[in-house]
Amino acid sequence: MDFLTIIQSKPVLIGFHLGFAIIGIDAFLWLLGKLKDDGGSQKSTIIIAAVGVISFIASWIVGGYYYVVYYGALVRPVIKSGLAPWAHNIIMETKEHVFLFIVPLAMTVLFITLLDKKEMEQLRLRRLALWLSGVVAVLGLLIGAMGFIISAAARWGVIN
Numbered sequence: 001m002d003f004l005t006i007i008q009s010k011p012v013l014i015g016f017h018l019g020f021a022i023i024g025i026d027a028f029l030w031l032l033g034k035l036k037d038d039g040g041s042q043k044s045t046i047i048i049a050a051v052g053v054i055s056f057i058a059s060w061i062v063g064g065y066y067y068v069v070y071y072g073a074l075v076r077p078v079i080k081s082g083l084a085p086w087a088h089n090i091i092m093e094t095k096e097h098v099f100l101f102i103v104p105l106a107m108t109v110l111f112i113t114l115l116d117k118k119e120m121e122q123l124r125l126r127r128l129a130l131w132l133s134g135v136v137a138v139l140g141l142l143i144g145a146m147g148f149i150i151s152a153a154a155r156w157g158v159i160n
Contacts, residue, residue, distance in 0.1 A: 013066040018147070020059035025140035028053030028106065031113075032133040035126060042116060049110040053137070056103050063099075079153045087153030095146040098139060106136050 022091045031048045034040050111114040112120065120126045 010066070010070050013062055013070070014028050015106050017059050017063040017066060017130045018144070020055045020062060021140060023100075024052045024059060024106070025053035025137050025144070027055060028109070028133045028137040028140070031109065032130060032137060035130045035133060038117075038126075042113070045113045046110070049106070049113045053103070053110050056106050056136075056140075059151060060099065060103060079150070082153060082156055084153040084156060091146050091149050091153075095143050095150070098146075099143055102136055102139055102143070105132055105139075107137065109133050 007032075027048050031045065031052065034045055034048065076088055076092075079085060079092075109129050109132045112125045115123070115125065117126075120129070
């Protein structure tokens, strides 16, 4: 079995989608702590923010590929014909739209971290970066919970 075949299997795609999202959430939680304590070098802060942004973009790409290739044709019909069609109609639609905000918010935090500490304080952006880091992490966790509901609805639809 070649690498492309392995990578295109549904569980592996979902695993990468979730794994990249978890790395992104963890990076922004770590960044939140660094910004709150005002500790560490600017370089480490930039690296952590960049890891978070790159992870969310990777999750976005993998999740989008899964959605286009598998979810629409295989999973959505199971959910919509099952006992919880609201899981797609409400939860999945909400997840899709909220996720669109995570990457721009994360990039905004990254751009703020590119400023040196003096500029960040003069422009009063440290508090904004702190707040946005928390928002990105919380949105990521909420989207994860939504993904769990959608997966449960798909399993429930197959069982029933």
